[in-house]
Amino acid sequence: MTVYESIETRKSIRDFEKRPVEPEKLQRILEAGRLAPTARCSNATRFIVVDDPDLMKKVQEACMGQALMGKAPMAVIVCSDSTRVMGCDQRASTVDCSIAMSFMMLAATAEGLGTCWIGGFTQEPLKEALGIPAEYDVVALTPLGYPAEEGRPRDRKPLEELVYKNGWKR
Template sequence: MNSKSNYAIPAIFERVSKRKFTEQPIAPEILEQLLLAATRAPSSGNMQPWEFIVIDEPATKLEIVRSTYSGYFSKGKNYQYWIADAAVVIVACTNVKRTVARYGPAGKEWALIDSAAAVQNLLLTATALGLSGCWVGGINEQAIKTTLQIPDYVRIIGLVPIGYSVEDASPKSRLPLKWVTHHNAYNVPFYD
C-alpha cells in the first residue's frame, strides 16, 4: 500500500501544518464539529482532561500572539504574528486535576498525552472539513494563563490556529517505518 488513497482515513495523510489563512469565518456548526471530534479522543480512565478556549476576538488573538516565540533561542523576540490571521485560535488545555484525582502524580503526564490526542482529532477533522491549522508549541505558557485567567492546575499544551488556508502545501516527508518500528524488543527490526 504505497498510495494514500488506499487508506481508510485520507485526512491523516493530507494533514499539513499551514500558517496562511483567508478572512473567511468558520461557521458555528463547523466549529462545533471540530470541538466534538476533539472530545472523542481516548483518555486514561476516561477522565477527559482536555479543555478548549476558543478565541475569535482580534484583540485577544493579538495579545496571545505576543506570548509566542519562534524557538527556544529567540527569547520571545520573534512573535508568530500569522496566528492572528486564523479565524479562531483554540488554546488547548489540560485540566490535570481530573486525571491526578484518579491516578495520582503519574496522572499529570497521562493527562497531557490524552489532551494531545484530542488536538490530533481536532486537526484531522479540520483537514477532513477543508480547514487548516497548525499546532503551536512556542509559547510563554504563564503569560497566556495570566491573559486568559487560566488556573494553576490547568496546563496549556499549545495553540491551534484554525481557518481556511491560502497555502498549497504538501505533506512533509516522514521517517521510513523500518526506522521507527521494532519487533518484540527494541532494536530488533520489524521491517528489513
C-alpha cells in the same frame, strides 16, 4: 473523507484566508475533541475558542509573536488539570490534550480547514490572557481557518527506520 485520507492530507498550515469558520464546522471539530479518550475518563480536557481580535493578538504575543497566529481568524487552545500523573510517569493532561488536539486536527482537515500544532508558546502569559486557573496547563493550541497555502513538502523517515519487531532495534 476517511480517517486515512485525513491523516494523509493534513499538513501544518501557516497562512490563512480572512473568512471566518462556519459555526457548524467548528462545532463538529470541537465534538471530535470531546469524543477523544481521557485517562480514567476524567473528561478534564477544556477547549478555549478564541476569535476576538484583541485576544488573538495576546495569544499571538504568548506564541512568541509567531506570524501564523496573526493570520488565522481564530484559535483553539487545549488545556487540562495538570495534577494527574499516571502510573507510567506521564502527565495525564499532556496525553489527554494531545489526543484531543490530534482528533480535532484530523476533523479540521476533513472540513477543509487548516491547523498547525503550536508548542512554541509561553505558559503564564497565555494562561493570564485567557483566565486559565493555576492548576491547569495549556498543552497545545492551533490556529484554525481556511488555508491560504498548501503547506510544506512532507519530511518523514521511511517506516523501516521507525518500526522494530519484538524489541529495540530488532
